[in-house]
Amino acid sequence: MTDLAREKEWASWLRLAIAGDSHAYHKFLTAFTPHLRVMARKRCDQFGAPASEAEDVVQEVLLTIHLKRGTWDPSRPLGPWLSAIVRNKVVDSLRRRGRQSVPLEDVIATLKTDERIAASDRIDIEQILGKLKDPQRTIVQSISIEGSSVRETADRLEMTEVAVRVSLHRALKGLAALYSGRAT
Amino acid sequence: MKTEELIELLVQDTPDRLNLDHALMHAATAATLIAAISFFAVIGLRADFGTAIETGRFLFKFLITGSLTLTGGMVMFRIGKPGVPVQLTALGLLVPALAMIAAAILELLVMPSETWVTRMIGHNSSLCLTIIPFLSVGPLACFLYALRYAAPTRPAVAGAVAGLVAAGIAATFYAANCDDDSPLFVMLWYPIAISIVAGTGALLGHRLLRW
Known part of the structure; x- marks a missing residue:
């Protein structure tokens, strides 16, 4: 190609x-x-x-x-x-x-x-993940490492799907901020 | 975390409803509204607006401030997009600059030399230098807020451009109040006020627009 x-x-x-x-x-x-x-x-x-x-x-x-x-x-x-x-x-x-x-x-x-x-x-990714607060950390682990869907994660944590999505989005933004703030 | 896991996260994340163009357009609307409300509430049109609007000099001020806003806006819409060339569009900023210089030269040719200095200094300079930055605050905040969705290669430059557009909006409203219409006055004082706003934009952009 x-x-x-x-x-x-x-x-x-x-x-x-x-x-x-x-x-x-x-x-x-x-x-x-x-x-x-x-x-x-x-x-x-x-x-x-x-x-x-x-x-x-x-x-x-x-x-x-x-x-x-x-x-x-x-x-x-x-x-x-x-x-x-x-x-x-x-x-x-x-x-x-x-x-x-x-x-x-x-x-x-x-x-x-x-x-x-x-x-x-x-930069230790695991360390950075450790800096995330719950429920963000749990949600991130659930979706990325355990491979659950948003729906499954929401059910397990007894949150609404929307709440899980919002939390995930915030976690990603937080991750980016942590990356850039890390090495100063 | 493995990269495949990160990809899973990214895919599950909520899709971005807003893109940069929409963000900037909303910002431009908000900026104009804020400037308009501040202007009419606090400053207001000049008393002789009805007659002033018939004079060429008065209207020409709007040509300068309006073209600054438009050409600056064109750059602002591009500067936050990686991979989009901006230099050619930036040349558009020469339009208001050249228009102002041309008008000033015309004024010097047409007006007797004894009047030049008085026309240039005017009597509203302190108003000009305070009102334009004052009216720019809201608009600059709106544009910087929208540009946080952007990815400018040079954050300070992007902030300065946002400052130019904010100042253009502010200057357009201010020009409707100021009764110093001589292009010589405009050429001396407006750029100073605009530079204050652009400089502030650059400093804030350097801090806030990094990605």
Whole structure:
């Protein structure tokens, strides 16, 4: 599949997703993530960050795309929008983790020193999840890790579906805020 | 959390009903209403509005403030959208600037030189410098609020643009009250007032519009 054809397919899925089709949204996110991962790994190399940080960056970018999807004009091509968000957020994310862009020659040297501090610097997703308050944390765990639907979660926690959705939305916004507030 | 799990969360999240364009349009409506209510409640039209509206100089002020609002608005609608080029649209901001300069030159050509300084300094400068920022507060707040849905590459610039549009709205109302109609007055004092608002917008944008 050519780049352009793939971009158009993603755009059609995202268009449906914005109209409320969660199945199409799932297809888009799942198709896009591997490409995002490759870009994140490249940038991690450039910035002298260990490859293990790439997945954190991937998640942060996905969260941003999700929260800012209202900024895509569906009548415009998807490519430039996606590239701009990824480009800005990946660099932003790595900078906030204390990574500076290093010239290629220094990458090996930097990698060696950075490995030592990498473990403590690394943003621990589990720790961040731990910062969410209940019921948000329970809802997030229920839907993401246990794979329950909103309806099942609502039944189990004896909340209305609407309340669960509102809580989930707030949790995602909180997650994004925690990511960005973390490394200062 | 594994990425597949995050994707599950994202998919289950409520779809965004509002997109950036709608948010900005609501903000523009609210901004105009707030400015209008503040203006008519606190300041009001100039007493001789009926006769002033027949003079070219008076009407020209609205051409300048109106075009600032419109061209600034065009940039504002684009600046929050990643991947959308904004430079060409930003050139539109030259329109109010050039119009103002052209009118000033015309004034200098037409009016005797003894009158230039008095016309330029006017007697409403302190009103101009306070009323325009005052009327801009509500509109700027509306636009910044809407731009929180946006993803601007340079948050401070986006804030400054919001300031320009807010100031354009405020200046349009102010011009209906001010009786210093000379383009020389407009050229000296309005940009100062507008810069105060744009600068405030930039500072607030830098803080509030990060993503």
